[in-house]
Amino acid sequence: MAIELGENARRFLQQPRFAVVGTNPADGPPQLSVVWYRMDGDHLLFVFSRGSAKEKNLRRAPYLSACVEDGYRYVTLSGLAVIEEDEGTTRALLRDLASRYLTPAEGKVWLASDENSGGSVTVRLSPEHIVTYGI
Amino acid sequence: MATELTAAMREFLGEARIGVVAGIKEDGSPQLTPIWFLLEGDEILINTARERAKSRIFEREPRASFCVFEDFRYLTLSGRVTISADSDMADIKRIGLRYKPMEFLEKRIRDQWGGQQRITLHLKIEHVVSSGF
Numbered sequence A: 001m002a003i004e005l006g007e008n009a010r011r012f013l014q015q016p017r018f019a020v021v022g023t024n025p026a027d028g029p030p031q032l033s034v035v036w037y038r039m040d041g042d043h044l045l046f047v048f049s050r051g052s053a054k055e056k057n058l059r060r061a062p063y064l065s066a067c068v069e070d071g072y073r074y075v076t077l078s079g080l081a082v083i084e085e086d087e088g089t090t091r092a093l094l095r096d097l098a099s100r101y102l103t104p105a106e107g108k109v110w111l112a113s114d115e116n117s118g119g120s121v122t123v124r125l126s127p128e129h130i131v132t133y134g135i
Numbered sequence B: 001m002a003t004e005l006t007a008a009m010r011e012f013l014g015e016a017r018i019g020v021v022a023g024i025k026e027d028g029s030p031q032l033t034p035i036w037f038l039l040e041g042d043e044i045l046i047n048t049a050r051e052r053a054k055s056r057i058f059e060r061e062p063r064a065s066f067c068v069f070e071d072f073r074y075l076t077l078s079g080r081v082t083i084s085a086d087s088d089m090a091d092i093k094r095i096g097l098r099y100k101p102m103e104f105l106e107k108r109i110r111d112q113w114g115g116q117q118r119i120t121l122h123l124k125i126e127h128v129v130s131s132g133f
Helices: A007-014 A053-060 A087-101 A104-116 B007-014 B053-060 B090-096 B102-111
Strands: A019-023 A031-035 A038-040 A043-049 A063-070 A073-084 A120-133 B019-024 B030-035 B038-040 B043-049 B063-070 B073-085 B118-131
Touching: A007 A038, A007 A063, A007 A073, A007 A120, A019 A043, A019 A053, A019 B030, A019 B063, A031 A043, A031 A053, A031 B063, A031 B073, A038 A087, A043 A053, A043 A087, A053 A073, A053 A120, A063 A120, A063 B019, A063 B030, A073 B030, A087 A104, A087 A120, B007 B038, B007 B063, B007 B073, B019 B043, B019 B053, B030 B053, B043 B053, B043 B090, B053 B073, B053 B118, B063 B118, B090 B102, B090 B118
Parallel strands: none
Antiparallel strands: A019 A031, A019 A063, A038 A043, A043 A120, A063 A073, A073 A120, B019 B030, B019 B063, B038 B043, B043 B118, B063 B073, B073 B118
């Protein structure tokens, strides 16, 4: 069941920090990547490349864990993640991430490069479990 | 996929950063925890209490990954974990001294760690994925 994050965790996550996201393959070690995200209420939204290891893992088992740390403060969220295939949704999220993490000029370059790659999907994490420290 | 750390990666891991260790829970979902660490040879050493959730996870399932990042550089190291006892607190001191002075560690041993069964996770690095190196 989805949980509420609480005011402190929300405030911490609203800053444009990096998240380490983990998904598990059928065999082999957990797959970790450093990614951007944005909040949507108490959900976290990510963009995963189509065909990436983490996208394949999620299609096999929809569990995702995300750790956002800043020195000795951190929030770790885990729960079920759904893949949203709609291209318009993902394009809008890419634009949101560009404005959250990049200058307008950098964002333009980044958005152009992503459109040239193999495409992406939106991943929505509904946290069911939260661990916080120092926030 | 590389299996060896370069000199630049070793230098990056030699600085006092916080890493994120990941294991696989019984239901197949990932568990992530930020943590102190020490690179020793081709192993990442992590110290924890045996009572912790992640200790139980690695006792059951040794597959592990470890991620360290800063701005636009990151390293993900993967392999298997073996566990050793740290009964004399030698490992927690070695690892902890990268981050805190000995006085801090000794106080923490008196107040908290000394009452726990401390163990060291040894992640043998088998795969290296990097960006920005």
